[in-house]
Amino acid sequence: GVLWLVLGRVRLSEELATSVQLAAVIGVAAACDALRDDTGLISAVVMGMALANLPGLELPTRRPFFETLVSLIIGLLFVSISATVTPESLRHVVLPSLALTALLVLVTRPLIAHLAAAGTDVPARERWFIGWMAPRGIVAAATASTFSAELAAHHIAGAGRILPATFVVIVATVTLYGLTAFPVARRLGVLRPSRSRPLLVGGAPWAVDLARALSAAGLDVLMWAGADEERTRIEAAGLELAPGELMASAEGIGAVLEGITDVLLLTGEDDFNALASLTLRESVEGTVRRLAPSAASEGVVAPYAGGEALFDADLTRPEIVRRYEAGARVVTRTADGPPAAGEHVLFVVRPEGRLVPVTDGVRPEPVPGDTLVLLTET
Structure with missing residues (x-):
C-alpha cells in the first residue's frame, strides 16, 4: 500500500x-x-x-497502456479457457447453463441494479438498462479457471463441469447483450445522440457567446472556467457548467467528463491553454485544440507546444479579443453562400450535428444544409 x-x-x-x-x-x-x-x-x-x-x-480514469495490457491478458485467458473446453465436456451442461443464464439475465442482474441504484437520482429507464447489461467475463473466467482444476484434483463431484458451464454462460451472455444492447437502449429511450458535445474552457464574454452560438446550432455544449466571475457569467447565460477542477476531472480525480467529443481551450492564458492541451490529449477521448498565441508571445510553453491551433492564422487569441471589444460578434447562419466581407468562419456544424472547426491547417468546405458559426465585424 x-x-x-x-x-x-x-x-x-x-x-x-x-x-x-x-x-x-x-x-x-x-x-x-x-x-x-x-x-x-x-x-x-x-x-x-x-x-x-x-x-x-x-x-486516472483512462490509462491507455494499462488498458492495452489488460486486453492482451484477457484475450489470453479466454483463448486458454476455450482450448480446454471440448464438445464432449459441454454435452451435459448446455441446458443447465442456459437456465442459469436466464436466471442471471432476468432476475439476478435487474435486482442487483435496482438495489444498488436505490436512493440515487438514476432515472428508472437507466436502471432497467443497467439491469439488462451484465455480460459475464473476466471475473467468472478467472475464478472458474483458478478453482475448478483444484476441486477436480480432490475428486469433488461436479468440479469438472465448472469450467464448461462458465464457458457457456460467458458465450451466451456476451452474444445476448451484444445483439440486444442497441435495440433495448432505443426501446428504453436512453440512447445518447450522436451529435458533437464540445467542452469550451474559458469564460470570457466572446467565449460565452461562442457557446451560445454552438448551442443554437443544436449541439450539447459544456463549459468550464476557473474564475468565479467567469463561472457566474456562464451560469447567467443558461449554459451547462462542468463541475470540479478541469485537470482533476480529465484525469479521473473528481467529476468525470463523459461523452466529450471536442475540447476547445479558449482561456486568456496562452501557457495554460498549451499545458492543458498537452495534458488532456492523454486523458480525453475527443480532440483537443487551443487558441493560437500571438506571434510575439513571450510565454514559457505556448510558443513551443506545437499542435493544431483553432481558426485562421490571423485569428490569434489577442486578435479575437481585440475584434470582439471593437464590436465583432459570434453568429450562426446557414451555409447558403460564401462568407461575406468581414465574416470569418470559426466552425461548420454538419446536418447530423458533427462539429468541424476551422484550424490553421484545415478549412472545411461548407455544403448546403450546414450551419456556419461566424465571427462577424460590425
Missing part, C-alpha cells in the same frame, strides 16, 4: 508505474498463495478495492 501511494505521487511514466503496480499485486497474490492455497486471487481483488479507496491515491 505504501508503494502504491508513492507511485501515485511520484511522476513516473505510465508504463513504469503500471509495471511496478502489477508487480506489487503479483507479489501480494504470490505471498498469500504461499501461506494458503488459492487465496491469491481473493487477496489481489481485496487489495485493489482497498487501495482504490485510499484518500491519497489518485489514478
